[in-house]
Amino acid sequence: MHRTRIRTLVDPLRRLLRRGARTHAANLLSKLHAADVARLLSHLAEDESEQVFALLLAEEPGRAGEVLSELEPAAAVSYLEGRPDEEVARILAEVGPDDAAEIVTALPEDVAARVLDQLERRGHEQVEDLLGYAEETAGRIMSTEVFALREELTVSDAIDALRTSGAEDLEMVFYLYVIDERGHLVGVCSLRDLLLRAPSTELEKLMSSRVISVNVDTDQEEVAQLVARYNYLALPVVDHQNKLVGIITVDDVIDIIREEETEDILLMAGVGEDEEKVLTAPLWRNALLRLPWLLAAWIGGVLASQILSHYQGMLSEMVSLAFFIPIINGMGGNVGTQASTIVVRGMATGRLPAGQTFTQVLRELRVALVLGLLFGVLLGGTVYFLNPSIPELGITVGLALVVSMILAATVGSLMPVVLRNFGVDPAIATGPFVTTSIDVLGITAYFAIASLLVFR
Amino acid sequence: MHRTRIRTLVDPLRRLLRRGARTHAANLLSKLHAADVARLLSHLAEDESEQVFALLLAEEPGRAGEVLSELEPAAAVSYLEGRPDEEVARILAEVGPDDAAEIVTALPEDVAARVLDQLERRGHEQVEDLLGYAEETAGRIMSTEVFALREELTVSDAIDALRTSGAEDLEMVFYLYVIDERGHLVGVCSLRDLLLRAPSTELEKLMSSRVISVNVDTDQEEVAQLVARYNYLALPVVDHQNKLVGIITVDDVIDIIREEETEDILLMAGVGEDEEKVLTAPLWRNALLRLPWLLAAWIGGVLASQILSHYQGMLSEMVSLAFFIPIINGMGGNVGTQASTIVVRGMATGRLPAGQTFTQVLRELRVALVLGLLFGVLLGGTVYFLNPSIPELGITVGLALVVSMILAATVGSLMPVVLRNFGVDPAIATGPFVTTSIDVLGITAYFAIASLLVFR
Numbered sequence: 001m002h003r004t005r006i007r008t009l010v011d012p013l014r015r016l017l018r019r020g021a022r023t024h025a026a027n028l029l030s031k032l033h034a035a036d037v038a039r040l041l042s043h044l045a046e047d048e049s050e051q052v053f054a055l056l057l058a059e060e061p062g063r064a065g066e067v068l069s070e071l072e073p074a075a076a077v078s079y080l081e082g083r084p085d086e087e088v089a090r091i092l093a094e095v096g097p098d099d100a101a102e103i104v105t106a107l108p109e110d111v112a113a114r115v116l117d118q119l120e121r122r123g124h125e126q127v128e129d130l131l132g133y134a135e136e137t138a139g140r141i142m143s144t145e146v147f148a149l150r151e152e153l154t155v156s157d158a159i160d161a162l163r164t165s166g167a168e169d170l171e172m173v174f175y176l177y178v179i180d181e182r183g184h185l186v187g188v189c190s191l192r193d194l195l196l197r198a199p200s201t202e203l204e205k206l207m208s209s210r211v212i213s214v215n216v217d218t219d220q221e222e223v224a225q226l227v228a229r230y231n232y233l234a235l236p237v238v239d240h241q242n243k244l245v246g247i248i249t250v251d252d253v254i255d256i257i258r259e260e261e262t263e264d265i266l267l268m269a270g271v272g273e274d275e276e277k278v279l280t281a282p283l284w285r286n287a288l289l290r291l292p293w294l295l296a297a298w299i300g301g302v303l304a305s306q307i308l309s310h311y312q313g314m315l316s317e318m319v320s321l322a323f324f325i326p327i328i329n330g331m332g333g334n335v336g337t338q339a340s341t342i343v344v345r346g347m348a349t350g351r352l353p354a355g356q357t358f359t360q361v362l363r364e365l366r367v368a369l370v371l372g373l374l375f376g377v378l379l380g381g382t383v384y385f386l387n388p389s390i391p392e393l394g395i396t397v398g399l400a401l402v403v404s405m406i407l408a409a410t411v412g413s414l415m416p417v418v419l420r421n422f423g424v425d426p427a428i429a430t431g432p433f434v435t436t437s438i439d440v441l442g443i444t445a446y447f448a449i450a451s452l453l454v455f456r
Numbered sequence: 457m458h459r460t461r462i463r464t465l466v467d468p469l470r471r472l473l474r475r476g477a478r479t480h481a482a483n484l485l486s487k488l489h490a491a492d493v494a495r496l497l498s499h500l501a502e503d504e505s506e507q508v509f510a511l512l513l514a515e516e517p518g519r520a521g522e523v524l525s526e527l528e529p530a531a532a533v534s535y536l537e538g539r540p541d542e543e544v545a546r547i548l549a550e551v552g553p554d555d556a557a558e559i560v561t562a563l564p565e566d567v568a569a570r571v572l573d574q575l576e577r578r579g580h581e582q583v584e585d586l587l588g589y590a591e592e593t594a595g596r597i598m599s600t601e602v603f604a605l606r607e608e609l610t611v612s613d614a615i616d617a618l619r620t621s622g623a624e625d626l627e628m629v630f631y632l633y634v635i636d637e638r639g640h641l642v643g644v645c646s647l648r649d650l651l652l653r654a655p656s657t658e659l660e661k662l663m664s665s666r667v668i669s670v671n672v673d674t675d676q677e678e679v680a681q682l683v684a685r686y687n688y689l690a691l692p693v694v695d696h697q698n699k700l701v702g703i704i705t706v707d708d709v710i711d712i713i714r715e716e717e718t719e720d721i722l723l724m725a726g727v728g729e730d731e732e733k734v735l736t737a738p739l740w741r742n743a744l745l746r747l748p749w750l751l752a753a754w755i756g757g758v759l760a761s762q763i764l765s766h767y768q769g770m771l772s773e774m775v776s777l778a779f780f781i782p783i784i785n786g787m788g789g790n791v792g793t794q795a796s797t798i799v800v801r802g803m804a805t806g807r808l809p810a811g812q813t814f815t816q817v818l819r820e821l822r823v824a825l826v827l828g829l830l831f832g833v834l835l836g837g838t839v840y841f842l843n844p845s846i847p848e849l850g851i852t853v854g855l856a857l858v859v860s861m862i863l864a865a866t867v868g869s870l871m872p873v874v875l876r877n878f879g880v881d882p883a884i885a886t887g888p889f890v891t892t893s894i895d896v897l898g899i900t901a902y903f904a905i906a907s908l909l910v911f912r
Contacts, residue, residue, distance in 0.1 A: 195647060261713075261717040266798070275802070283826060290791075301780075315778055322764060323760075326764070327753075327760060341721060443782060
């Protein structure tokens with residue numbers, strides 16, 4: 001095992017920087033994987049990390065580019081800020097076009113425009129081409145450095161081409177895409193095929209023509225699903241004329257999966273869906289991101305207070321009814337969140353196929369009934385024991401807990417299904433919208449039961 | 457694009473089954489990827505899917521094995537139930553040892569033991585070997601079919617070996633691992649290296665000796681992180697003597713990432729962490745999975761009712777105080793969940809490095825202050841407008857909302873940090889534990905403020 005423990009390097013590097021031992025520091029950095037340098041930067045103070053980046057730029061500009069492409073775009077931008085446009089373009093020219101496009105997107109708009117101009121002048125117009133595709137599409141995230149050969153070439157031609165192309169620069173070559181004279185994607189073969197077949201075999205004879213590709217407009221989530229489902233290492237990307245224009249490799253797909261999962265989780269908690277924004281947006285924009293969900297909760301809360309004020313008379317007569325509002329709302333909220341999370345997640349992982357969602361709703365109801373009876377009897381019993389003089393209170397509170405938990409499981413498990421049918425991302429159904437509706441329903445049920453049992 | 461729309465195949469397949477057109481049905485299935493057959497099965501009714509599986513078994517036993525390995529273990533088991541042990545072993549022999557081990561784990565214990573015996577008799581003792589490693593370790597999930605060659609062999613020997621090994625069976629060969637005479641892992645080379653170097657070159661001269669490997673005991677989450685961080689396509693697995701014993705490929709890693717994300721999400725919602733269990737456990741065990749979280753919420757709720765009963769006098773004098781319990785708890789719960797989700801997720805994705813968690817806690821507090829003031833003034837104003845005769849009520853309610861939202865952000869963002877420091881999975885901190893403590897704190901603050909402002 002040769003894994004690098006980044007934390008153990010922080011202090012030695014700091015000491016070297018403080019002593020001004022640039023060569024030693026550069027030496028230490030040159031032994032690390034670019035991903036590890038990127039992690040190391042995040043452990044340093046701002047001035048130190050800028051010093052390290054400047055050192056990398058001076059010693060190995062190509063390396064600095066690699067490190068940038070391992071950073072989050074917002075972090076990468078922080079190392080570019082304040083540098084002249086020309087230098088930024090020179091640095092980004094060392095980054096792969098797909099990562100460069102991501103970083104350019106994170107730059108202030110005016111800087112981005114000037115940097116793109118500079119990149120184009122240097123012959124790196126692919127960055128601008130990528131930005132022409134919509135965000136979160138295959139076109140936007142693909143690598144344009146794809147290794148493709150014409151169908152009439154032979155195995156030995158292909159090996160020569162691999163040798164002279166300096167394939168080290170190409171992103172992970174393991175499939176060889178085959179194109180016709182108009183650049184249309186017509187087949188695929190593996191490096192293993194090249195190894196095992198006679199040198200004079202034509203690619204056309206050896207390739208599999210059942211090549212699965214995605215379009216530049218395909219959503220990145222769909223790309224990720226295809227790769228995950230069929231265990232591909234890469235997918236070729238074609239334009240609307242079926243011309244091969246790029247490739248998406250499995251390492252990009254892992255990033256997409258992580259990103260999409262994070263979006264789902266943030267959406268479930270009611271904080272927008274863009275982690276980058278949530279962690280870096282300035283105060284006001286950050287507050288704005290969470291506002292819609294809280295506004296929904298606020299409106300629900302005001303509605304709940306109106307319902308309660310309707311029962312003012314009952315509350316004055318038996319003030320202890322108020323004591324159990326938090327437990328009825330709280331238990332309902334938790335059961336509802338459990339149910340909706342299970343359904344939302346089951347839909348996302350595919351473990352809950354569309355045909356079985358209704359069965360799952362029924363399962364959630366039965367679980368809620370069991371748990372509701374348990375906690376309802378427990379609560380009713382406790383309340384009765386503490387207030388034996390008003391037995392109706394215990395019965396009301398216990399029954400209200402059962403009913404509110406069942407209502408919660410119903411709303412929680414049905415809401416994602418309903419939302420999906422309306423084409424809305426079901427992930428929003430686990431957050432404030434569900435808990436707030438459950439609060440309102442729970443209180444209504446509680447006081448309806450009280451008015452039946454206590455104030456007949 | 458040659459993607460299969462599974463849903464469009466359900467009805468035609470059904471019709472063929474109903475007509476008893478076995479050959480046609482087998483034909484239709486043989487054109488699909490095993491992953492698609494697996495998805496197709498999930499769209500069928502139970503009896504239909506069993507019919508399809510029996511058809512596969514009869515026509516192409518190897519294919520039936522492939523399909524099983526694409527299914528969730530619990531689903532795979534449902535197709536094996538009721539068959540004699542010998543037949544189960546015969547079917548599992550067609551599944552890769554890693555997937556077979558997963559399926560055996562899901563079998564009832566007595567059946568599993570008998571099937572393992574049968575597998576061993578057939579020379580498939582790897583399945584039992586894999587089960588000797590702890591769950592969620594590299595040893596448990598690795599594929600034992602790893603392509604490795606001795607260092608003294610040449611490039612042309614290697615190509616011959618690839619040809620004769622029937623490499624189609626090996627899981628995605630793209631790295632060639634190099635071992636010494638005792639089976640120790642000493643290096644790695646890529647297929648591209650083989651293509652580009654002279655046939656007489658010894659592997660020893662061509663291989664990179666900086667090969668990163670994991671141990672059989674390495675946690676699967678760590679394996680996934682390594683692959684994701686360094687963009688590997690596969691990682692070799694060695695035993696405690698550094699002997700090469702298996703390989704974990706990137707497609708397994710994608711499954712691990714999905715699984716770990718699901719665990720986190722379920723933990724965040726307070727429903728255990730095993731999706732398989734949550735979706736398939738019988739009623740009682742399912743209820744038991746959720747019990748601990750709900751018990752915590754129940755205890756918190758009872759505590760809240762005790763606090764409220766302490767303020768019984770105040771409540772009787774001004775019953776309208778009770779109207780705002782739901783909104784104060786609800787807004788607090790939502791703000792707390794937002795804060796804890798952001799911190800938990802930031803820790804998991806690495807976008808929130810350990811050194812910055814405290815900064816993030818302060819950010820959350822500031823956002824909560826802004827949002828608290830906004831919604832507090834809005835609520836206070838509304839309440840004042842509706843009850844101008846008791847101005848203290850509006851002020852109390854508005855102020856209590858601000859305070860409870862700030863408390864919620866503090867608890868929500870600090871709790872994950874504290875839990876992690878105690879070695880507990882921070883994902884627990886977004887669920888019922890946080891919302892319940894926030895309920896209790898919020899109510900305490902509300903009535904403390906009321907007793908200061910209204911009942912001086």
